[in-house]
Amino acid sequence: MDFTYSEEQQMIADSLRRFVDSEYTFAKRRKRSREGGAFxxxxxxxxxxxxxxxLTIDADYGGFGEGPASRLVVQRELGRGLLVEPVVPCAVVAAAVLGKYGSPVQKQAWLAGIAGGEKILSVAWLEHDSRYRIEAVSTVAERSGEGYVLNGQKSLVWHAEAADALLVTARISGSKHIGLFIVPCDAANVELTGYPTMDGLRAADVNLDNAIVGKDSLVGEAADGLLALQHGLDHGIAALCAEAAGAMERLIEITAEHLQTRRQFGQPLGKFQALQHRMADMLVQKELALSMAYVAAQALDEPDARQRTRMLSAAKVIVAKAGRYVGQQAVQLHGGMGMTDELEVGDYFKRLTMFDPLFGDSDYHMARYCDAMES
Known part of the structure; x- marks a missing residue:
C-alpha cells in the first residue's frame, strides 16, 4: 500500500483542514460540548x-469507493480538528458492515443516506458484562411472524442520540447464531438514555423491551452477525488510529507554540534543553503512532485473518500508549493551565485518553493479539 498522498488525497486533506480552521473552531466546539450536544x-x-x-461507500450508492489509504488521510485531519460528529460509528463502521454484508435493499436505503448526510447509523454491541467481547451477547431476538422481537440492554452506544437506527447484536432464539439487526431508534419499545462522555461526546444506554423489527432488518444471514460486526470494528480501529495520530500531531504543535511564547528567567521555555528533550520524545511517540496507523490501514487488505488481527490489535495498543504519553506530557508542559477550560490542550488530552477504551482497551487487544499468535 502506497501511503504517499495522491493529488486527490492531498486536495481532500487541504479542503478538510480549511473547513476545520474556518468553520469548526475551538470556541464553537467547546460551546456545543458545554450545551450538552455533540452533533x-x-x-x-x-x-x-x-x-x-x-468516501469508502461504493459509487453505486452515492459514494466515492475509496480505500483505507484515503480513509487514513481523512481521519488524520478529523483528529487534528477534534471533530465530535459520529463519522467513525456511521461512515466507517456501519458503512463497512453494510457495504460487505448488507442486502441490496439495505445498501440502497442506508448507504446512499449515509453518503448524502441524510441518515446516521451507530453500533450497539456492548453490554454491561461483555468486557469488549463481541460474542458476549445476552440480548435475544425471537422470531415472530415475518420479523423478530428483541429484548435486552446495550451499553455505551456511541452517538446513539444522533442516530436514525442502530446495528444491534442479538442471539437468535432457537439457534446458536448471533445476528446483527438494523433497529430504528424511533421504533416502539426502544428507549435511549443519553449521557456525556469524558471527552465531550455523547453515548447512551439502549433498552429493548419487545422491540419489533421486520425480517429485512437482519444484516446478511443469521450466521453472519459476528463476522459482520468484527469487519466493521476492524475498520473502526484503523480509523481511530489515524484520528489519534492526527490529534497528537496537532497537540504537539500547540505545545510547541506554548513553549515558544511562555517565558521564564528572561527566555522562552523552549530554550531549556530538558523541555526540548521532552518535546522530542513526544514527537517520536507521534511518529510511532502514525506508523502504526499505516499498519492498521494496511491490515484491512490483509487476507489472512490471524495476521489481520495481529496488525490491528498491535496498532491499537501502541497508538493508545503513545496517545496517553503525548497527552500527559502536553498537560505537564503547559503546567496547571493544561487542564483549564481556557486552553484546548485539555480537550486533546481527554480525547486521547478515551481512545484506549474505544473498540477494546489495551488489555483486551493484548489478549486478542496473543490468541492470534497461537497456531
Whole structure:
C-alpha cells in the first residue's frame, strides 16, 4: 500500500483542514460540548458535501469507493480538528458492515443516506458484562411472524442520540447464531438514555423491551452477525488510529507554540534543553503512532485473518500508549493551565485518553493479539 498522498488525497486533506480552521473552531466546539450536544446537522451536511461521509461507500450508492489509504488521510485531519460528529460509528463502521454484508435493499436505503448526510447509523454491541467481547451477547431476538422481537440492554452506544437506527447484536432464539439487526431508534419499545462522555461526546444506554423489527432488518444471514460486526470494528480501529495520530500531531504543535511564547528567567521555555528533550520524545511517540496507523490501514487488505488481527490489535495498543504519553506530557508542559477550560490542550488530552477504551482497551487487544499468535 502506497501511503504517499495522491493529488486527490492531498486536495481532500487541504479542503478538510480549511473547513476545520474556518468553520469548526475551538470556541464553537467547546460551546456545543458545554450545551450538552455533540452533533450539529449543518456540520454533518458539510462533511457530506466534502465527500467525507461517502468516501469508502461504493459509487453505486452515492459514494466515492475509496480505500483505507484515503480513509487514513481523512481521519488524520478529523483528529487534528477534534471533530465530535459520529463519522467513525456511521461512515466507517456501519458503512463497512453494510457495504460487505448488507442486502441490496439495505445498501440502497442506508448507504446512499449515509453518503448524502441524510441518515446516521451507530453500533450497539456492548453490554454491561461483555468486557469488549463481541460474542458476549445476552440480548435475544425471537422470531415472530415475518420479523423478530428483541429484548435486552446495550451499553455505551456511541452517538446513539444522533442516530436514525442502530446495528444491534442479538442471539437468535432457537439457534446458536448471533445476528446483527438494523433497529430504528424511533421504533416502539426502544428507549435511549443519553449521557456525556469524558471527552465531550455523547453515548447512551439502549433498552429493548419487545422491540419489533421486520425480517429485512437482519444484516446478511443469521450466521453472519459476528463476522459482520468484527469487519466493521476492524475498520473502526484503523480509523481511530489515524484520528489519534492526527490529534497528537496537532497537540504537539500547540505545545510547541506554548513553549515558544511562555517565558521564564528572561527566555522562552523552549530554550531549556530538558523541555526540548521532552518535546522530542513526544514527537517520536507521534511518529510511532502514525506508523502504526499505516499498519492498521494496511491490515484491512490483509487476507489472512490471524495476521489481520495481529496488525490491528498491535496498532491499537501502541497508538493508545503513545496517545496517553503525548497527552500527559502536553498537560505537564503547559503546567496547571493544561487542564483549564481556557486552553484546548485539555480537550486533546481527554480525547486521547478515551481512545484506549474505544473498540477494546489495551488489555483486551493484548489478549486478542496473543490468541492470534497461537497456531
Amino acid at each position: 450539529e446537522r449543518a456540520v454533518w451536511c458539510s462533511l457530506a458535501e466534502l465527500g467525507i461521509l461517502g
